[in-house]
Amino acid sequence: MIGGLGIWELLIILLIVLVIFGAKKLPEIGGGIGQAIQNFKKATTEPSEIDVTPKGEKKEESKDKD
Template sequence: MLGGLSFGHLLVVAVIVVLLFGTKKLRTLGSDLGASLKGFKKAMSDDDETEKKPGQDADFHARVTHDQPQETVVKDEIKKDKEQV
């Protein structure tokens, strides 16, 4: 196989990596990588669930009245947020 990696080449690379880093460090690296992937998947699924739920900003929309334009309500909300900080 010209220019490709065979099983023997991969085995030699794996042995060199184990000798350089040690099994404990590789095991820790693997578990850290797995935990970060699991957290990423959980965050993505949580994000998908919040997008599916209509009415997430229900209390904001409830404050919008027909008498008051939405722009004014948004400005009032910004003022309230600044006062709380």
């Protein structure tokens, strides 16, 4: 059992998805889910702070300090 679902429940869910979307759309759906998981993993591993200061302002600040 995976997360409380048995093999028969998973097969029924897969059959319903196949009927709704069709066999040609399943690879696209799988690719979309894979991309979403990849983006989620990337977002959780990146630093939480992002520098949004424009590049021009950084140069001006360094000139003012000298």
